[in-house]
Amino acid sequence: MSATPSAVDAATVAAIAVEDAHLAHNYHPLPVVAARGDGAWVTDVEGKRYLDLLSAYSALNFGHGHPAILAVAREQLERLTLTSRAFHNDQLGPFAAALAALCGKDMVLPMNTGAEAVETGIKVARAWGYRVKGIPADSAEIIVADGNFHGRTTTIVGFSDDPDATSGFGPFTPGFVRVPFGDAAAIAAAITPHTAAVLIEPIQGEAGVIIPPDGYLSAVRDSCTANNVLFIADEIQSGLGRVGTTFACDREGIVPDVYLLGKALGGGILPLSAVVANSDVLGVIQPGQHGSTFGGNPLATAVGLRVVEMLQTGEFQTRAAALGEHLEAALEPLIGHGVVRFRIAGLWAGIDIDPAVGTGREIAEKLLARGVLAKDTHGQTIRIAPPLVVRATELDWAVEQLRVVLAG
Numbered sequence: 001m002s003a004t005p006s007a008v009d010a011a012t013v014a015a016i017a018v019e020d021a022h023l024a025h026n027y028h029p030l031p032v033v034a035a036r037g038d039g040a041w042v043t044d045v046e047g048k049r050y051l052d053l054l055s056a057y058s059a060l061n062f063g064h065g066h067p068a069i070l071a072v073a074r075e076q077l078e079r080l081t082l083t084s085r086a087f088h089n090d091q092l093g094p095f096a097a098a099l100a101a102l103c104g105k106d107m108v109l110p111m112n113t114g115a116e117a118v119e120t121g122i123k124v125a126r127a128w129g130y131r132v133k134g135i136p137a138d139s140a141e142i143i144v145a146d147g148n149f150h151g152r153t154t155t156i157v158g159f160s161d162d163p164d165a166t167s168g169f170g171p172f173t174p175g176f177v178r179v180p181f182g183d184a185a186a187i188a189a190a191i192t193p194h195t196a197a198v199l200i201e202p203i204q205g206e207a208g209v210i211i212p213p214d215g216y217l218s219a220v221r222d223s224c225t226a227n228n229v230l231f232i233a234d235e236i237q238s239g240l241g242r243v244g245t246t247f248a249c250d251r252e253g254i255v256p257d258v259y260l261l262g263k264a265l266g267g268g269i270l271p272l273s274a275v276v277a278n279s280d281v282l283g284v285i286q287p288g289q290h291g292s293t294f295g296g297n298p299l300a301t302a303v304g305l306r307v308v309e310m311l312q313t314g315e316f317q318t319r320a321a322a323l324g325e326h327l328e329a330a331l332e333p334l335i336g337h338g339v340v341r342f343r344i345a346g347l348w349a350g351i352d353i354d355p356a357v358g359t360g361r362e363i364a365e366k367l368l369a370r371g372v373l374a375k376d377t378h379g380q381t382i383r384i385a386p387p388l389v390v391r392a393t394e395l396d397w398a399v400e401q402l403r404v405v406l407a408g
C-alpha cells in the first residue's frame with residue numbers, strides 16, 4: 001500500500017538540521033519532514049508516503065486537503081480574509097448560527113486556538129459566577145480533573161498535574177480545585193457556594209484517551225444542575241465527530257452548559273476555536289471585556305461553516321463509529337502480544353505498549369520506518385486518531401505494521 005521507508009536520508013537530515021538550529025526545543029518531533037498531504041496520507045521531502053494516524057491531534061478530522069473545505073477556503077481567500085471585530089463581516093453570522101444549532105445552543109464566542117477557547121471559558125464562568133450566581137468578588141472556584149490537558153497558557157498549565165507543564169513556570173492563577181478524573185462523587189464533594197464551574201474533558205486525550213466510567217458525565221451534569229454550577233466540556237479534541245458522535249458528551253446523552261471547541265473546527269487549514277453556550281451564560285460578556293484580533297475572521301469562519309455543514313449530515317460521525325469498531329476488532333488480537341491494553345472511543349484509541357517491547361517513542365519510530373505516523377504520549381501509550389476519511393483496509397494495514405513492530 002505504501003513504499004516502506006528505509007533509513008532517514010540526506011534531504012530529511014538537512015531539513016531537520018535547519019529546524020534544530022533555529023527552533024526553540026519545545027517539541028521533540030519524529031524524524032520525518034512532511035511536504036504534502038492528501039486525505040489520510042502524507043508525503044515527505046523524499047517522496048515517501050505515510051498513513052497519518054495522528055491527524056494533528058484531531059485537527060485533521062476530515063483529512064488533508066478535503067476538497068469541500070479547500071474550495072470554500074480558496075474562494076474566501078480571494079474575497080475577504082480579515083476585518084477585525086471592529087466591523088461586521090458576512091461570514092461570521094452564518095457560521096455562528098450554524099455552530100450554535102449544531103450544539104443546541106444560541107450563542108457563540110469565536111477565538112483562534114484551543115487554549116484561547118479554554119481561557120475564554122474560564123473568564124465567562126467567573127463573570128457568570130459573580131454577575132449571575134452572586135459569588136463574592138474574586139473568590140470564584142473552578143473544579144478541574146487530575147490528568148487534564150487544556151492547553152499551554154500560564155493560567156491553564158497552572159492547574160495541570162504534569163510536572164513538564166508546570167515546573168519553572170509559576171506563580172500560577174489561583175481559583176482552581178483539582179479532583180480525580182472519572183470520580184463524580186469527588187466533584188460533588190468539591191462543590192462549594194463559591195464554585196462557578198466544573199471544567200473537564202469528557203474523554204481525556206493527551207492523558208492517553210482516558211474514558212471515564214459509564215454514568216460519570218451524567219452524574220457530573222446532575223451535580224452541576226443541583227448546585228447551580230456551569231458544566232464546561234472541553235471538546236476541543238474529543239468533539240466534531242471523532243468519537244462516533246458529534247460530541248463525546250453525546251455518548252451519555254448529556255448537554256453541558258458550555259462547549260469549548262477548536263482543532264477540527266478549522267478544517268485542518270487554520271486555527272479556529274469557539275465557546276458555545278446559551279445567552280444566559282455567554283451574554284455576561286459585554287463589549288470591551290474580551291476579544292481577539294483574528295477571532296471570527298471571515299476566512300476562518302467560512303471554513304468553519306463548511307465544517308459544521310459537513311457534520312450536519314452525520315456521515316462523518318457514522319463513519320467514525322463504524323471504523324472504530326473495525327479498529328477495535330483489529331487491535332484485540334495484539335493484547336498480550338506487545339499491547340497491555342487499549343481504550344477506544346469511535347476512531348480514537350490509546351494503546352498501552354508493554355515496556356518489554358519498548359517505549360512508546362521507540363514504537364512510534366519503528367512505525368514511522370514502516371510508513372505509519374503515530375505519536376506516543378506519557379511514555380508507554382500510542383495515541384491513534386486517523387482522519388475520519390481513512391479506509392478500513394488502510395487501518396488493517398496500519399495495525400499489521402504495528403503487529404510486526406511489536407513482534408520485534
Ligand SMILES: *Cc1c(COP(=O)(O)O)cnc(C)c1O
Nearest residue numbers: 113114115149150151234236237
Ligand atoms: C489541544 C487541546 C487544547 C489546546 O488547543 P491549542 O489549539 O493547542 O491551544 C485544549 N484542550 C484540549 C482537550 C486539547 O486537546
